[in-house]
Amino acid sequence: MQVKACSNFGKHPFEMTPLSLVKDLMINRSIGELSASERQALADAISGTADFVAGQTAVRQGQPVDVSLLLVEGMMTRQVYARDGRRHLMDVHLPGDFVDLHAYALKKLDHDVGALTAAKVAIFPHRELARIQSTFPNLTRQLWFLTLLDAAMHRQWIFRLASLDAIERIAHFLCEINTRLMAIGLSDGNRFVLPMTQVDLGEVCSLTNVHVSRVLRQLRERELCLVRASQVEILDLRRLAQLGQFEPAYLYFNRAISTRAVGSLQKVST
Incomplete structure (x- = not known):
């Protein structure tokens, strides 16, 4: 499904205020917060919203x-498919993420973007991003940062x-997911x-599914983490981060989030 202008998505495109749609964007990042005028400029660039059901392809x-x-x-998620139909997830996106900002330059994607759950997106026409580029140089750098952040995360996923x-x-x-959710207030850290x-x-x-089941049992038996249905409870964050060789520097969050991400007793790399 190709997402187009807001007129395709209902007569009243804003169920939320435009500013509320960008509230999670660029918060708690190490390079600083967006200014009020920059956040307003992004809100003004939104042409509408779209809703997707779980499993639906957005792009x-x-x-x-x-x-x-x-x-x-x-x-x-960003996802690609093998010739035999097997799906491979390349990235998991959370609220506040641009799922395809790189499409502004590329004009087409080398992967699908799909809804893992029911999802709502705000739509940014590329003509409006071009206007921001010519008018707000610092905001343009912030958006560039987001594409560089994507690359940093991809490098870490390759390492993993x-x-x-x-x-x-x-x-x-x-x-990683705990840290990213913590930054937008959707995890208490555990x-x-x-x-x-x-x-x-x-x-x-x-x-494999069988291997994942075995690993989740091992995490439970080691008293590191419990995963029940869609609920995750981290029992010992410091030890879990050590086990996963997790260093949050590649996520470029501020020191407060980065310190909480690995447990307060572990030094954070900068």
Whole structure:
């Protein structure tokens, strides 16, 4: 499904105020917060919203696009498919993430963007991003930072799959999601909702469903983490981060979030 202008998504595109749609964008980052005028400029650039059901494709690989989408509610993924139909999840997006900001420059994607859960996005026409680029140089740098952040996260995901064993991969992923949710107020640092199946976790960490089940049992037996349905409870964050070789520097959060991300007793790399 190609997402177009707001007129395709109902007569009243704003169920929330435009400013509320960008409230989670660029918060608690190490390079600083957006100014009030910058956040307003982003809100003014929104042409509407779109809702997707779980499993729906929002943007298809190779299709021309003239908008970029900011996730407001729910979870989305970047995904590619093998010739035999097997899906591989390349990224997991949370509220406050642009799911395809790189489409502004590329004009088409080399992957699909899909809704992992029911999701709401804010729509940014590329003509409005071009206007921001010519008018708000600092905000343009902030948006550039987001694409560089994507690259940093992809490098870390490659490290996770190439260098860590099964239990370390799951530990690393859970620590990353916990940190990102903590930054937007959706984790208290130890408990959060993760509406992903064991199959989803396996696709993120390149493990079979059976292997994921075994790893989750091991995490429970080591008294590190409990995963029940969509509820995650981290029992010992410091030890879980150590097991997963998780260092939050690649997420570029501020020191307060980065320190909490690994447990207060562990030194944070800068």
